[in-house]
Amino acid sequence: MSPDPSAGLADTPPQDDAGIVTQSLEEPEIFAGLYDRHAPDIHRYVARRLGEGAADDITAETFLIAFRSRRRYDTARLGARPWLYGIAANLIGKHRRGEERSLRALARTGEDPVAASWSDRSDNRIAAQAPLAGALAALSPGDRHVLLLVAWADLAYEEVAEALRIPVGTVRSRLNRARRKVRAALDTDPAFTSDIMETSPSWTT
Template identity: 75%
Template sequence: MTGPPAGPPDDDDAELIARSLAEPETFAGLYDRHAPEIHRYAARRLGEGAADDITADTFLAAFRTRNRYDGSRRSARPWLYGIAANLIGKHRRSEERGLRALARTGRDPVADSWSEHVDERIAARAPLASALAGLSPGDRHVLLLVAWADLGYQEVAEALGIPLGTVRSRLNRARRKVREALGADPSFTPDAMELTSSWTK
């Protein structure tokens, strides 16, 4: 017995989006493919409650604008992360409040909701939280898209609609500030530095 026709491979989101113009229900495949990672990223930034809304709104915006998607980009990950980053940006004050509370007390409801143990260990580092809170929104977006979304420099440029050189300069500036924050605190151990090596190397 044969099943339904196979959809496009995971790395060919462009074909799926193109098909969805005539068959809107096929867009659900893009959601199934990418929603979990978008949700994880939003949860790390804003907490589980806000992540539900950010994820839903990301895919709603993507669906509404899918006719403008650049079909030469086979993977939709940068596009989706760019939409999510714009939505997260609207919560900038909430994110900064959470980071500053974390810097003061070492605990914060947003950090407590992060699901991966390594992030909980990072969150306990007040100087790092303070450094993240002190970054400009643009620098923080670039740093966290690289560190938490695992996007490459070109993908970050596509996600945020900025030149590759701007990505590099923002990332260098953000990493320098984080390094300064970590290096200024003698309580940081080599293990703590290793946890944040992807942000500061």
């Protein structure tokens, strides 16, 4: 008897995010693959903005919302990163006042628990984040979202536009405005500017 060429295909995990979302409509457990693929990056991004404690909750809520709304996902978009970061950005927005308080505290004192969660840097390097924290706190929420999605989440302009549901032209204008303000705030410390922008070469272009 010839083997059935379709045998076992149902057990093959999809290769792209859209496939995972689609298959999860019939097999909900498949959605865990999307979590495994993207949760570490989402968590790291939220932790840099709000701290580890908030990152645990927001990452979990991001994927819960994504799971519940997966029937509305546009499967023409093979990658789900902008969708997930958009959900996370909305949740982060609800913590805007807390984020700004933490940034101002870091700018004022050089000591803040959120900063400590950003990386394994030494105390001196954490304290050196203070000028950037002050500059970020001074940005509007919309400009800060765009800047950090590009710089810390490494999203392309088109992905940021998709995540925030704004035109690409608005992304560019917000990014340019935010970048000018940050550079102006850090103008007296070019070494620090180079250090903090190392995660996103596009900041300097």
